[in-house]
Amino acid sequence: MQQLAQTFGVDWPHLIAQVVSFSIVCALLYRLAYTPVLAMLARRRELIAQGLVNTEKINAALAAIEVRREQTLSAARDEAASIVEQARTLGRRMHEQETDKAVAAANRILLRARAQAAAERTQLMATARRDLGRLVVETTAAVAGRVLTDDDQRRLAEETTRQLKAA
DSSP: OHHHHHHHTOOHHHHHHHHHHHHHHHHHHIIIIIHHHHHHHHHHHHHHHHHHHHHHHHHHHHHHHHHHHHHHHHHHHHHHHHHHHHHHHHHHHHHHHHHHHHHHHHHHHHHHHHHHHHHHHHHHHHHHHHHHHHHHHHHHHHHHTSOOOHHHHHHHHHHHHHHHHHO
16 A cells, blocks of 8 residues: 555655645534534525415415405495485385375365365355346336335345355
8 A cells, every 4th residue: 555655646644634634624614604504594494484384374364354355345235235225215205205295285275276266156156146136126126117125125136046046
């Protein structure tokens, strides 16, 4: 082996010094560089894993919020439809009530007009009878050529009134 080492030019003290020196550099690099880098990479893996877990939680929370939002919107739509239907029903009822009030008012006006017409007719008939009785008395007095007494005038007026009522 010695011959082989001399053939290749191996200098054992330098080789051992270089191996020791390399070992020290490797140990220092392992201790000062490689271990902190591995620790940093482990922390990054943990942070990434935690981020993925948080992302999953956030996605689940968003899905739950979306379901609640849809439920709330559905409930709001149902309530709005109910309110609209109530408003329509109330509108129809108010329309019917106002129509009934208008019909009742029109009927009252019609009844008042009929009563007023009947009263005016009665008054006109009484006036016509009185005037007609007076005219009959005056005409009879003019035809008979004499002045009628109060009893004659009353009798003629009553007779004329009876005949008018019969007609």
